[in-house]
Amino acid sequence: MKTRSQTISTTATADDPRWQAIMERRKAADDTFFYSVKTTGVYCRPSCATRLANPKNVAFHASTTDAEQAGFRPCKRCKPNEAPLAMQQIDRITEICRLIERSDQPPKLENLARQAGMSKFHFHRLFRQHTGLTPKAYGAYQRTQRIQQKLRESSSVTEAIFDAGFNSNSRFYENSDAMLGMSPTEFRMGGPTGELRFAVGECSLGAILVAASSIGVCAIFLGDDPQELVDELHARFPSAALVGGDEEFERLIAIVVGFVEAPSMGLSLPLDIRGTAFQQRVWKALREIPLGTTASYLDIARKLGKPESTRAVAQACAANPIAVAIPCHRVVKSDGQISGYRWGIERKRRLLEKEGVN
Ligand SMILES: [Zn+2]
Structure with missing residues (x-):
């Protein structure tokens, strides 16, 4: 018996690879083209979750302008005339980053999620995807930056602590080692004194x-x-x-x-390593990469039990003050490519060459 869909598959639309993308609601096809449906008068993104149209009523359009000039309205569901969802999400996450930066106190996850118009779970996952940090860790990082700046500017440690938004001394001192890698007084003195x-x-x-x-x-x-x-x-x-x-x-x-x-x-000199608790952990992991081998940022992040923290690992590598002895030059991209080095990529390449890494 011949079915209806077999009949339809003989039409030009059904044979078009773009129709396949629509049937699969393929997200990757979004913004490569749009399609309109004659019977409803609307046009959609290929991934639109709306009921599948009959291909004989479907036309393809290269742009939203094309579709609108042909007399179609944007679908209310997939909003093809608005920025792609991924872009909207990045914009929203960026806004939330600014919001966290402006907050004196760590904002609650549910408030941030509501602000972003997402569920707590979805927001947390997206935030981590885009920043490499959880919202909480991002907030802590921002407060660290702020306290460091205030400690340099304020006339006393206590004033700096309150200026940076800590409502009690004790809360600050609980975290000061992780944030500064040293006592606040030492930090104000410019790190190691003497x-x-x-x-x-x-x-x-x-x-x-x-x-x-x-x-x-x-x-x-x-x-x-x-x-x-x-x-x-x-x-x-x-x-x-x-x-x-x-x-x-x-x-x-x-x-x-x-x-x-x-x-x-080999080099076995006593080192005086000063950094935040996280930096120290990264630098320790770097010193465990054997001579003549490399590791990726992800390898190091995994080793620390924080596979999502590759960006923070890269930042700690870039902040390494003791070149060569803390071999941050042995950290490369996941595909083995040599990227970013505080002292220039060419020096990184030469250091690896000397160790017999190609
Ligand atoms: Zn739609």
């Missing part, structure tokens, strides 16, 4: 600066211009007294340069 010895040398990658506190090496910077590296050191440790290295210190530089040129020699 003397930092430093020297600038030359290696095959250009200028190299090594600085150390009484605890260990706290900075290894690479660059083209020695003076820029010294300025960077000042900016990073504004309250430390920078003291030019003596002969003993020159030996330290020689050891680091030797390691840059021949990584297989």
Whole structure:
């Protein structure tokens, strides 16, 4: 027996690959074309959830303008004349980010979700997809930025804590280590205080600066211009007294340069690693990547039990102050491509080459 659909499949519309996309309600086809239905007078996106039309009444349009010039109205369900859903969602998530940034107190998830016009579950998932962080972690990150700024500007630690929106000292102190990686007073003093010895040398990658506190090496910077590296050191440790290295210190530089040129020699210097709790965890994971191998940002995020945090991992890599000794150059994109390096992609490539990674 011959069915109706077999008859229809002989029409031009039914043979068109675009009709297949409509039957599958294929999202990927959205915005590549639109279709109108003669009997209803409306036009739709291919993914529209509306009842499937009879293909003999269907026409295809390259744009919404085409469809409207042909006399069709936009469907109320798939709103083909509005920005694609994905774009609308990104816009809404971006708005919510700004809202979190402006809030003194961490906003409640249900309030954010309502503001975004989504369910709590859907909002949480989308937010994480777009920012790499949960709304809560994003809020905490923003407050960290704010408290750091206030600590630099305010006349006292207490004033800074209240200015940054913490309603009690104790709530702030509970989190201060995670946010600052040091005590607030230390932070106001510009991080590690006291003397930092430093020297600038030359290696095959250009200028190299090594600085150390009484605890260990706290900075290894690479660059083209020695003076820029010294300025960077000042900016990073504004309250430390920078003291030019003596002969003993020159030996330290020689050891680091030797390691840059021949990584297989290994480097076992005492380090003075200062960073937030999260940065410290990332940097520890980086130091566990064996010489001559690479890991992806996702590998590191997974290792920390936070597979959704690849962006935060990338940020921690970019903030690493101790080049080479904390081998952030061994972190590459998931497809193995070399991307972003605080001291230039070309230096990253050369460092990996020296380790025998291609
Ligand atoms: Zn529709």
